[in-house]
Amino acid sequence: MATTAPEEPTIGDIGEFGLIDQVRAQIGDNRHVLIGPGDDAAHISTKDGSFLVSTDLLVEGRHFRRDWSSPHDIGRKAAACNLSDINAMGGVATALTVGFGAPADLPVSWVLEMTRGFEAECAHVGAHIVGGDVTASDKIIIAVTAMGDAARPVLRSGALPGDVVAYAGQLGLAGAGFAALSRGFRSPKVAVDAHRVPHPPYAAGPQAAGAGATALTDISDGLLADVGHIAEASSVAIDLDSSTFVVPEAVTTVSDALGVDALTFVLTGGDDYALAATFSSQATLPDGWTRIGTVSDGAGVTVDGKAYEGITGHQHWR
């Protein structure tokens, strides 16, 4: 059943982004969609208003490991990556649904701890689980949909030449923690902990929207890739100034130990769920936002005026 003639392309052949493009072409126009697929969350009109919605599918062994993370941590991270998508529109999540699949021999206590972690993370923004579904499956599956409100949803597509680029949150910490864990280390603790439980800057999204951000996204694929999404959606060029990045000490510790450039973690590490935004050069950046670059006419992302020759963001099946 899983075999296929060599001439028929598989999803592994075209990769995650190729598949998303082809699937999107099958989807009809929707009069209820104010902002559709392609941003951090969709913005949907209702009979009397609107809401934001985003979804993530997490699978054991790919997005989390039971031997690396406690169920409480896994629940927190599953919530965080979805709450971050609403944050990345300048919104605040209010309600989440969870589809949960697991094998029959999973202890009940594992599920309850995971749920407590999920709810603890949601408490940062005042959201809760409002519905769910459970099913038997070989591996643990956590399918989360987050919904929320935004006074003014901020897209990826509004950056203008002359704008400044800024970020809020941590850069590279979770990526360094993942690299350390992958090589069998359990330290530095701050990096490993950041991989297990990210700390998205939940206040920063609505603050950026309030301060007039022209574009906004969260950094889940890595700074370079996600700033690249803003550049592409806005049809602009972005140059980042590496001297302005705040590199966490633990990132330097891991990069030194592994003999890699700390900049690699900062530019390509995902999973910290920081935010990147563009603002008019006249705007006052809210507290917690650091200016790291500029927007100009053109296309693509450069670092210190040059193309960055490092690895790029993660893609499934590639």
Place this chain on the structure above:
Amino acid sequence: MATTAPEEPTIGDIGEFGLIDQVRAQIGDNRHVLIGPGDDAAHISTKDGSFLVSTDLLVEGRHFRRDWSSPHDIGRKAAACNLSDINAMGGVATALTVGFGAPADLPVSWVLEMTRGFEAECAHVGAHIVGGDVTASDKIIIAVTAMGDAARPVLRSGALPGDVVAYAGQLGLAGAGFAALSRGFRSPKVAVDAHRVPHPPYAAGPQAAGAGATALTDISDGLLADVGHIAEASSVAIDLDSSTFVVPEAVTTVSDALGVDALTFVLTGGDDYALAATFSSQATLPDGWTRIGTVSDGAGVTVDGKAYEGITGHQHWR
């Protein structure tokens, strides 16, 4: 990792409904929730209005089989079971998100056909996919969340003694089709097709709400189980009159061939996504609704005044 000390209960020990009860106890109160977990969909308030939301997690080999159903059929069914949850509140779905997991060797054409089937089913109510996530996984996973509007959401909990019970849609057809397929048959076609692609009565939910239905649910676990959910939520007793059931001919064909009572399929078969509702005895039932029982003081569901001694609805891990 998956092993557990014998004294620690597993989710297999307590079953799907036991797990849902324990998880629900971990979830805090939510000021955004007008109707929370425990009905067909949740009803969530927004800054300027409200919406309905429900989620389902479908896993290959448990909810669908690639050798039984085409990708188009699988997409239609994945949409149908979620659209039905919004229908079961008297609402109309407007927007759906899809989390999709699959192995790398899955043909791209499979995903596109599945998407086309999904969108074709959504077209029945005017809804579309508004967002999604894709990931690598060993088996195909389809995690769907449906959102929608309702002028007046109808709960399971409003049935009153003296009300009548009615249903809209098909009873037992998909269950008979599943029984036939399970035994290696590919006919009767109408039953097998109903298992592959259900035909929920999408107009009937809003019609029931408009006609003043006091309680409403969809029949996904089987008529007996789902009418039981109304009886429990409303703290009433329900008696069904088996002489009023419209038994599809294909159900009789399958039950005769397998030597089982046709009533078993009608009372316990899920997957047709029919609707069951209660109405005041003075109400005029909308077209397509058939009266099948009565509500009285008490508890539990009886058939022709007696407890039904058949198998009950499906539960995961049991």
